[in-house]
Amino acid sequence: QEQxxxxxxxxxxxxxxxxxxxxxxxxxxxxxxxxWVRQAPGKGLEWVAIIWYDGSKTLxxxxxxxxxTISRDNSKNTVYLQMSSLRAEDTAIYSCARxxxxxxxxxxxxGTTVTVSS
Amino acid sequence: xxQMTQSPSSLSASVGDRVTITCRASQGIRNDLAWYQQKPGKxxxxxxxxxxxxxxxxPSRFSGSGSGTEFTLTISSLQPEDFATYYCLQHNSFPWxxxxxxxxxxx
Numbered sequence: 001q002e003q004x005x006x007x008x009x010x011x012x013x014x015x016x017x018x019x020x021x022x023x024x025x026x027x028x029x030x031x032x033x034x035x036w037v038r039q040a041p042g043k044g045l046e047w048v049a050i051i052w053y054d055g056s057k058t059l060x061x062x063x064x065x066x067x068x069t070i071s072r073d074n075s076k077n078t079v080y081l082q083m084s085s086l087r088a089e090d091t092a093i094y095s096c097a098r099x100x101x102x103x104x105x106x107x108x109x110x111g112t113t114v115t116v117s118s
Numbered sequence: 119x120x121q122m123t124q125s126p127s128s129l130s131a132s133v134g135d136r137v138t139i140t141c142r143a144s145q146g147i148r149n150d151l152a153w154y155q156q157k158p159g160k161x162x163x164x165x166x167x168x169x170x171x172x173x174x175x176x177p178s179r180f181s182g183s184g185s186g187t188e189f190t191l192t193i194s195s196l197q198p199e200d201f202a203t204y205y206c207l208q209h210n211s212f213p214w215x216x217x218x219x220x221x222x223x224x225x
Contacts, residue, residue, distance in 0.1 A: 035214075045154075045162065045205055047214040062119075091181045095161060103168055104152035104209045108161035 002026040002107050004096050009112030010108035012086055020081040022109055030054070030074040036081045038092035039111070046092075050099070051079060064090075064112030086116045122142050122208050124217025130225040137193040141206035144187045150210035153182055153191045156219075157202045165204075166191065182208045196222070 010019040021088070038049040049060045049070040058070050069082040080098055093111040100106040121144040131137050141151065149169035154162035164173050166182035169189055179194045201224055206217040210225055 013224075044219040045156075045216040047207075047216065050212070051213075061213050099209075100167075102150070102209075103171075104164065104207055105162075106148075106164050106167070106173075108163075110161050 002098075003042045004107060006094065006096055007110045009094065009114045011117060014087060014116055014118050016086055017082070017084040018086065018114060020083070020094055020096075020112055020114070022079045022081075022086070023051040024077045024079070027098070027107075028082035029077040034070075034072060034079040035097045035099060035105060036070060036079075036086065036094055037091075037097055037108075038094045040089070043092075048094070050082065070099070083114070086114075088116050090114060091116050106111040119213055120147060120208055120211060120215055121215040122206055122215050123179060124220055126176055127218060128221040130223050131196050132225045133196055133198060135196045135225075137196050137200075137222060139191045139204055139206075141184075141189045141191075141217045143189070143208055143210075145186045147208045147210035149185045150208060151182075151184070151189050152207045152209065153180075155202045156165075156201075156204045156205065156217065162205065193222075201214065 003025045006022045012018050035050045051058045052072045067085045072079040095111040097105040097111045098107040123142045151169045153166040156162045166181050170182045181192045184188050203219045203221045205219050
């Protein structure tokens, strides 16, 4: 069964850092691009970042560019999101998702909650 | 950036009703659009890909149409399990963008 499981969320003070992890199982992780998407409390979905299947390229939403870094370790079937200089507006549920060729995101994790508060 | 304008933001409907949700792109995106259903506390579930292709396992009462800038998700006969929030996603160019969501509630 294809599955994504996130971890690493928590409560963090503004300006601090946090690293999220997403472990994949049930499919050949190294052949898929991976994304992070977030959802602030009571709000809609916001795309955050993508990393190519081989890690060769990354792209970010303007709202996180320069503060967040997406990376992956294909030997561990894991994608990461390093978040720094966190702000209150980064408070959200962060989910990883698999990109299926040219057809958008087809497999999603349940998400991990990040709360930025003093 | 491509803006996705989704309407309505919410609607009330009864079981058996036909429901239509629209997403309009600020520029042409070919058919690079997917539709998702999200229930509270759950991950989004893809219903439609490439604008009009039904995801395997999704009931046939769901359908998608459109190309370019105008897209529609239709539920032909609303069922109790369909009450949820629906989102479109354009994946034509980065940054990918979602519609604002449509909450379908029970009348």
